[in-house]
Amino acid sequence: MTAASGLAAENSARPAPDWTAYLKDAILAALVAALLALPLMGLQTYDIGGGALGIRTHFDWVAIAAAAVFVGRLALRLWPRLHRRGDRRGDTAFARLAAWANRRLFAITLAGIALAVALPFLPFSSRYLIDLGTTVLIYVMLGWGLNVVVGLAGLLDLGYVAFYAVGAYTFALLARDLGFTFWEALPFSGLVAAGFGVILGFPVLRLRGDYLAIVTLGFGEIIRIVLLNWSPVTGGPNGISDIPRPTFLGLPFARSAPEGVTTFHQFFGLEFSPDQRVIFIYFVILTLALVTNLFTLRLRRLPIGRAWEALREDEVACRALGINPTNVKLSAFGIGAMLGGFAGCFFATRQGFISPESFAFTESATILAIVVLGGMGSQMGVVLAAMLLVTLPEFGRAFAEFRMLIFGAAMVAIMVWRPRGLLAHREPSLRLGARPSST
Amino acid sequence: MAYFLQQLINGLTLGSIYGLIAIGYTMVYGIIGMINFAHGEIYMIGAFISIIAFLVLGLAGISYVPLALALVLVTTMLFTAIYGWAVERVAYRPLRGSPRLAPLISAIGTSIFLQNYVQILQGARAKPMPPLVQGGFTVFESGGFAVRLSYLQLLIMLTTLVLMAGFTTLIAATSLGRAQRACEQDMPMAALLGIDVDRVISTTFVMGAALAAVAGLMVTLYYGVVDFFIGFLAGVKAFTAAVLGGIGSLPGAVLGGVLIGLIEAFWSGYFSVEYKDVSVFVVLILVLVLRPTGLLGRPELEKV
Numbered sequence: 020m021t022a023a024s025g026l027a028a029e030n031s032a033r034p035a036p037d038w039t040a041y042l043k044d045a046i047l048a049a050l051v052a053a054l055l056a057l058p059l060m061g062l063q064t065y066d067i068g069g070g071a072l073g074i075r076t077h078f079d080w081v082a083i084a085a086a087a088v089f090v091g092r093l094a095l096r097l098w099p100r101l102h103r104r105g106d107r108r109g110d111t112a113f114a115r116l117a118a119w120a121n122r123r124l125f126a127i128t129l130a131g132i133a134l135a136v137a138l139p140f141l142p143f144s145s146r147y148l149i150d151l152g153t154t155v156l157i158y159v160m161l162g163w164g165l166n167v168v169v170g171l172a173g174l175l176d177l178g179y180v181a182f183y184a185v186g187a188y189t190f191a192l193l194a195r196d197l198g199f200t201f202w203e204a205l206p207f208s209g210l211v212a213a214g215f216g217v218i219l220g221f222p223v224l225r226l227r228g229d230y231l232a233i234v235t236l237g238f239g240e241i242i243r244i245v246l247l248n249w250s251p252v253t254g255g256p257n258g259i260s261d262i263p264r265p266t267f268l269g270l271p272f273a274r275s276a277p278e279g280v281t282t283f284h285q286f287f288g289l290e291f292s293p294d295q296r297v298i299f300i301y302f303v304i305l306t307l308a309l310v311t312n313l314f315t316l317r318l319r320r321l322p323i324g325r326a327w328e329a330l331r332e333d334e335v336a337c338r339a340l341g342i343n344p345t346n347v348k349l350s351a352f353g354i355g356a357m358l359g360g361f362a363g364c365f366f367a368t369r370q371g372f373i374s375p376e377s378f379a380f381t382e383s384a385t386i387l388a389i390v391v392l393g394g395m396g397s398q399m400g401v402v403l404a405a406m407l408l409v410t411l412p413e414f415g416r417a418f419a420e421f422r423m424l425i426f427g428a429a430m431v432a433i434m435v436w437r438p439r440g441l442l443a444h445r446e447p448s449l450r451l452g453a454r455p456s457s458t
Numbered sequence: 459m460a461y462f463l464q465q466l467i468n469g470l471t472l473g474s475i476y477g478l479i480a481i482g483y484t485m486v487y488g489i490i491g492m493i494n495f496a497h498g499e500i501y502m503i504g505a506f507i508s509i510i511a512f513l514v515l516g517l518a519g520i521s522y523v524p525l526a527l528a529l530v531l532v533t534t535m536l537f538t539a540i541y542g543w544a545v546e547r548v549a550y551r552p553l554r555g556s557p558r559l560a561p562l563i564s565a566i567g568t569s570i571f572l573q574n575y576v577q578i579l580q581g582a583r584a585k586p587m588p589p590l591v592q593g594g595f596t597v598f599e600s601g602g603f604a605v606r607l608s609y610l611q612l613l614i615m616l617t618t619l620v621l622m623a624g625f626t627t628l629i630a631a632t633s634l635g636r637a638q639r640a641c642e643q644d645m646p647m648a649a650l651l652g653i654d655v656d657r658v659i660s661t662t663f664v665m666g667a668a669l670a671a672v673a674g675l676m677v678t679l680y681y682g683v684v685d686f687f688i689g690f691l692a693g694v695k696a697f698t699a700a701v702l703g704g705i706g707s708l709p710g711a712v713l714g715g716v717l718i719g720l721i722e723a724f725w726s727g728y729f730s731v732e733y734k735d736v737s738v739f740v741v742l743i744l745v746l747v748l749r750p751t752g753l754l755g756r757p758e759l760e761k762v
Contacts, residue, residue: 055537063580223743234743424571431567434561434563
């Protein structure tokens with residue numbers, strides 16, 4: 020049936036829509052929806068006290084759900100007919116956007132950076148917007164870090180948040196017990212996270228594909244459970260608070276500094292404003308993210324980066340050519356972990372408080388979704404996907420309880436719509452012979 | 459000794475439940491080679507539907523326990539199976555033949571969606587369920603410590619064994635099972651030979667979901683409490699069980715489930731309850747590193 024209608028759509032002289040078949044199909048879908056909705060939507064349990072449950076019916080909701088599915092299904096079948104270019108219209112539009120973005124990469128990058136730098140000073144800018152921008156940039160940085168592992172080396176990591184957590188806790192512990200500041204702790208956070216990456220990577224990197232995914236997921240959970248239960252050191256579920264804020268070359272951002280310390284606004288003779296710190300933190304993460312990007316772009320041009328991509332494409336061939344897969348994968352895993360550690364260190368100093376709750380599996384899933392939705396290996400795609408996934412729940416704040424519901428549905432929808440990611444436009448970084456002209 | 463035996467019984471019960479879920483993972487992974495990440499949520503939905511079914515039966519005035527159990531079993535399996543079918547149809551089928559990561563992301567999205575769907579509709583608080591099957595007998599007694607085997611535990615173990623035997627036969631001896639094995643070996647070839655591949659895959663999801671529904675019902679009866687978050691951890695553990703037993707093998711999945719259940723029970727019995735989940739993950743990592751094909755799995759050949 021689907022194949023037949025697809026063929027028909029290509030035909031220029033299209034036959035009239037087959038209404039009976041469409042209606043039958045939509046009615047069937049509505050019936051299934053009604054059956055799905057009946058137990059969970061139609062019959063709701065609630066506490067009636069004394070540890071017992073009551074039940075109330077909501078059959079109107081079931082009817083609404085079935086009707087919505089009926090209309091949606093019918094629209095989905097009719098949609099291709101309303102457009103001349105056939106049913107892949109949205110797809111080709113985005114593909115063209117991806118190709119265009121790829122051609123104008125340099126200009127778009129410059130414009131993007133300029134916009135990012137100017138953001139705090141734009142007339143409509145607010146503290147809320149800068150905070151949101153900081154959050155987006157954290158995810159951009161995490162996405163770029165994970166992109167090294169997933170996009171370049173092709174290793175599926177479902178526990179990336181573990182390294183983020185390790186970085187955050189490294190800084191928090193160094194600050195609490197040894198009095199480190201943010202800038203002193205930053206390299207250590209990266210190093211410790213990289214160390215964890217290598218320790219985990221060494222035994223498991225010879226596993227392939229999905230097995231690796233599930234092991235990394237397990238590792239992420241182990242880290243979280245240990246953080247949760249090792250109370251004497253990590254503070255358990257209460258986490259660690261009073262993590263020091265970053266300073267500008269030793270100048271703290273505070274209304275009044277302790278004896279002998281000059282604050283930022285005193286040094287520059289400015290009026291004190293809490294926004295200064297927010298803006299500064301924004302620029303810190305912007306710098307970190309840009310350095311990450313530059314770093315990975317350079318790595319791609321080094322032999323090691325070439326080896327990652329080659330390994331992603333064909334492991335057997337790589338081995339035949341004398342590349343040691345374990346070492347190459349380990350380097351990708353370690354570098355990805357290090358970048359995650361940096362991001363974690365920044366997260367700790369930005370929040371001022373961390374607890375295991377911030378490092379649940381949903382975080383890993385979100386970061387991975389950013390990489391995959393953006394189009395694996397595409398640096399620009401990561402930015403686009405991070406903006407989409409971070410701001411999407413913000414819009415949903417009005418109806419907060421549906422946030423994650425929409426988030427999950429959006430993940431499915433985008434994957435079904437563009438399985439290769441939004442800005443997937445994969446070109447080999449290196450090719451033999453002349454490059455075919457792209458215009 | 460008595461304490462050991464009691465942990466053994468507890469572990470076997472828990473393991474049977476994991477085994478039932480693991481069968482769903484192993485069948486799906488065997489056929490289309492993807493981790494059906496939403497399978498844990500299907501099990502959670504099964505548990506919720508079973509509670510709702512019990513409540514409805516209670517309102518209808520059916521109080522004869524075996525009849526109520528049978529009715530709930532059938533309705534739960536039916537409705538959960540529809541969920542399994544719908545998930546495959548909406549989130550996985552359009553992605554057939556796309557890059558390997560796409561279905562996995564879609565599955566994670568489905569899992570997040572279903573969790574929140576149930577949370578919004580049924581509330582975030584844990585749902586209590588009064589014990590329905592009570593009683594049991596003392597297997598062994600020493601030093602004032604009686605080892606109890608409740609009827610419910612016996613029921614769970616027996617159900618798992620029967621279902622495992624039934625499904626193994628189904629795969630080994632029916633035409634549907636033959637079609638499934640054909641799809642597992644070579645999907646394009648099976649399609650060329652006239653097997654409706656989409657239908658076989660759908661059936662696999664339906665079967666997996668029905669078994670997960672049984673597990674959901676059992677866990678509702680056993681623990682007497684269900685919330686919307688139980689699917690994630692159970693799902694990961696069941697997948698571990700499937701890998702431990704050897705992906706693609708039904709008896710392997712149950713064996714793996716039982717081993718995971720035993721490890722968990724003994725670990726919490728003798729070491730610490732807080733780290734019982736860590737023990738499972740450590741076992742997972744060890745198994746994959748030392749014996750990636752699992753206990754009963756066939757070695758995977760690498761084709762160039």
